[in-house]
Amino acid sequence: MSAAPTAIEVTRLIKTYGGVTAVNDISFSVARGEIIGFLGPNGAGKSTTMRILTGYLPASSGSVKICGVPVATQPDEIKRRIGYMPENNPLPEDMRVSEFMYFRGRIKEVPRRKLGPRIDEVLELCDLKRVRHKIIGQLSKGYRQRVGIADAILAEPPVIIMDEPTIGLDPHQILIVRDLIASLRGRMTVLISSHILPEIEMTCDRVLIINQGRVVAQGTPAELRREILGRSTYQLQINGDPSEFTQALAGLDPEMRVEVTAGAASDGFRLVTITTTRDDDLGEVLLGACLARGLRVRALSRTTPTLEDVFLAATRRSWDAVATFQSPGK
Amino acid sequence: MLLVSPATYVAATLFLGFMGLIFTKILEIYSSAPQEASPANVYFQLFWLPACVMVPLLTMKCLAEERRLGTIETLLTTPVTTTEVVLAKFGAAYFLYTTLWASTLGFFIILKKFSGDARFLDSGPLVGGFLFIAVSGLLFVALGVLASSVTSNQSVAGILGCVMLATLILGGNALSDSAWMTQGMLNPAKAVIDYGHVFSHRDDFTRGVIDSRHVLFYLSGTVLALIFSILSVEAKLLHA
Numbered sequence A: 001m002s003a004a005p006t007a008i009e010v011t012r013l014i015k016t017y018g019g020v021t022a023v024n025d026i027s028f029s030v031a032r033g034e035i036i037g038f039l040g041p042n043g044a045g046k047s048t049t050m051r052i053l054t055g056y057l058p059a060s061s062g063s064v065k066i067c068g069v070p071v072a073t074q075p076d077e078i079k080r081r082i083g084y085m086p087e088n089n090p091l092p093e094d095m096r097v098s099e100f101m102y103f104r105g106r107i108k109e110v111p112r113r114k115l116g117p118r119i120d121e122v123l124e125l126c127d128l129k130r131v132r133h134k135i136i137g138q139l140s141k142g143y144r145q146r147v148g149i150a151d152a153i154l155a156e157p158p159v160i161i162m163d164e165p166t167i168g169l170d171p172h173q174i175l176i177v178r179d180l181i182a183s184l185r186g187r188m189t190v191l192i193s194s195h196i197l198p199e200i201e202m203t204c205d206r207v208l209i210i211n212q213g214r215v216v217a218q219g220t221p222a223e224l225r226r227e228i229l230g231r232s233t234y235q236l237q238i239n240g241d242p243s244e245f246t247q248a249l250a251g252l253d254p255e256m257r258v259e260v261t262a263g264a265a266s267d268g269f270r271l272v273t274i275t276t277t278r279d280d281d282l283g284e285v286l287l288g289a290c291l292a293r294g295l296r297v298r299a300l301s302r303t304t305p306t307l308e309d310v311f312l313a314a315t316r317r318s319w320d321a322v323a324t325f326q327s328p329g330k
Numbered sequence B: 001m002l003l004v005s006p007a008t009y010v011a012a013t014l015f016l017g018f019m020g021l022i023f024t025k026i027l028e029i030y031s032s033a034p035q036e037a038s039p040a041n042v043y044f045q046l047f048w049l050p051a052c053v054m055v056p057l058l059t060m061k062c063l064a065e066e067r068r069l070g071t072i073e074t075l076l077t078t079p080v081t082t083t084e085v086v087l088a089k090f091g092a093a094y095f096l097y098t099t100l101w102a103s104t105l106g107f108f109i110i111l112k113k114f115s116g117d118a119r120f121l122d123s124g125p126l127v128g129g130f131l132f133i134a135v136s137g138l139l140f141v142a143l144g145v146l147a148s149s150v151t152s153n154q155s156v157a158g159i160l161g162c163v164m165l166a167t168l169i170l171g172g173n174a175l176s177d178s179a180w181m182t183q184g185m186l187n188p189a190k191a192v193i194d195y196g197h198v199f200s201h202r203d204d205f206t207r208g209v210i211d212s213r214h215v216l217f218y219l220s221g222t223v224l225a226l227i228f229s230i231l232s233v234e235a236k237l238l239h240a
Helices: A046-054 A075-081 A097-107 A112-125 A141-153 A171-183 A197-203 A221-229 A242-249 A283-292 A307-329 B006-032 B039-045 B048-059 B064-069 B071-076 B082-103 B105-115 B123-149 B154-177 B184-195 B198-206 B212-238
Strands: A006-017 A020-031 A035-039 A061-066 A082-085 A159-163 A189-193 A206-211 A214-219 A232-239 A257-260 A269-276 A296-303
Touching: A006 A046, A006 A189, A020 A046, A020 A061, A020 A189, A020 A206, A020 A214, A035 A046, A035 A197, A046 A061, A046 A082, A046 A159, A046 A189, A075 A082, A082 A141, A082 B071, A097 A112, A097 A141, A112 A141, A141 A159, A141 A171, A171 A197, A197 A307, A206 A221, A206 A307, A214 A221, A214 A307, A221 A307, A232 A283, A242 A257, A242 A269, A242 A283, A283 A296, B006 B039, B006 B048, B006 B082, B006 B105, B039 B105, B039 B123, B039 B198, B048 B082, B048 B123, B048 B154, B064 B071, B064 B154, B071 B082, B082 B105, B082 B123, B082 B212, B105 B123, B123 B154, B123 B198, B123 B212, B154 B184, B154 B198, B198 B212
Parallel strands: A035 A189, A035 A206, A082 A159, A159 A189
Antiparallel strands: A006 A020, A006 A061, A206 A214, A232 A269, A232 A296, A257 A269
C-alpha cells in the first residue's frame, strides 16, 4: 500500500451521459481512516460518482486517485484497493452465503490459505454465522445487506465504498450496521451514501452534500450547521414584560433577532425565540438577563438544527443558484 | 455458478434422457433393417438438435443474468477484467457442453457390452464425431455467450442464441441445397455458404477428414464472437 496521505482524491470530475451532466465538476479529498458521508437528493450524482471512484464507469473528464493511484490509467490496481457495495446490493440468488464469500474472496485475490479464517472473521463481525449455510435468495433484507457489507470488507481493502448500505433496514439492523461501520474507523477509509441523515450524522466524520452534480457543502456536521444555517436558536418561556429584556440582549450580538409571541398565554407565559450568529452557549447569559429583570423563566432550550435542516438549506441554495443562473437566458 | 446450480443438473439429466431416446430410436431402425452407415454416424448427424436447443439454454443466463441482477457491477469492481469474465463464462459453458456430449459415449459402451459386438464401438466415426462436437461447440457456445452479452433479459438471450445457431446450422444447410443458389451470379455467395456449411464439416469429421479450413472456421468464428461479447459488455458500461 502506498503511503499517500489522502485515501481518495477527486479533482474536477465531470461525467456526462448522452447530453445529461450527471456529475459536474466535483472536487474533494478524503483522508485515510476517515468515514465520509455522501448526501444528496435522488439523481444528484451520488451513485455515478461512486461508480467512477470504483473504476466501474469511466469519467468524462477530471481525475480520481485512490491511495495515490489514478483510477483512469490503473483500474486493476484500484480494484485491489477498494471494497464496493453497489446500490440495492446485488447478490447472486442461488448461492449459499459461505460459497459466495469463498467465491468473492478468490476473485479478490485473497490467498486460499488465509481465506477460511478471514471468512469466519468477517461473518462473525457482520453477525452472519447463523446463516452461513443458507441460500442468499432466501435471506431477509437485513441479512442480505450484511452479506453485501461482509463482501465489501472481505479483502481488507484500504478504501470501502458503500452506496446506501442502510436502505430498507429496520432500526435495530441500522444500529448493527452503524456499529459495524464505526468499527472500521481508523483502519479503513469509508465512503457511504445515504438518505437517512441522522444515520450519516452519527457515523460520519465528515459530510459531503451534493446536488445536481455539484458539491454544495462539505465539512463536519457541526461546521455545516454553522456554515449553511449560520445561527443557533434559543427558545425561552418567560412571564413578564419582555421589551426591556430584548433591549438588553442587543448588547450580546448586534445581529441577534428576537421574536416574541404577541399575546401571553392564559398563565401569563410567552414564548421568546432568539436567533443568534454566536456559537458559544448563551444559555447562562440569557437566564441571568431574565433574572436581573425579574422575569420568571419556565423553560430554556437551545434548538440544534439537524443535519436535515442543513441538507435542505444547502440543496435549496444550490437550486436557487441554478435558477438565477438560468433565468436571464429565458 | 453453472456447476453449483441444481438447474444445471436437471438440464443435464433431461439432455441425457433425450439423447438416449434418440439413440434407442436409431437402434430400433437398425434392428429392423440393415443400414449403410454406422449407428455412430447417424447419431452425430442429429447433433444440430442439442446444439440449437441446449447451447442457448446453457449460455443464456451467463451474462444476461449478471446484468439483470446487477452483480456485474460487483464482479467488475474486483480485480478481474471484462475479458476474464467473458472467457470464464465461455469456458464454463463449453466445459459443460462437452461434458454432456462426452457422457453420451456411455450409450455406445452400453451397446457394445450388451451386444457383445465390437463393431458397435466403431472408433473412427466416434473419434471424428466427438472431435467435431468439441470443435464446433467452441463456436456454438461463443455465439450463445454473445447473445447473452447483448441483453439483460434471459429469454431474449435464449431466443437470440437459438436463432443465431439455427441460422448458422440449418440456414446454411437449406441455402446450400437450394437450386436457385447454383446460378452463376451467386457463385461467391455460394462459396461462402459452402465454407460455413456445418453439416458438410460434420460429414468430413466423421469420415476422418480433419480439414484445417474447417478448424480455422470454428476457431476464428469463436474468437470473433468472444471479442464481440467483450465489446458488448464494455459498451453497455460506457452507455449505461
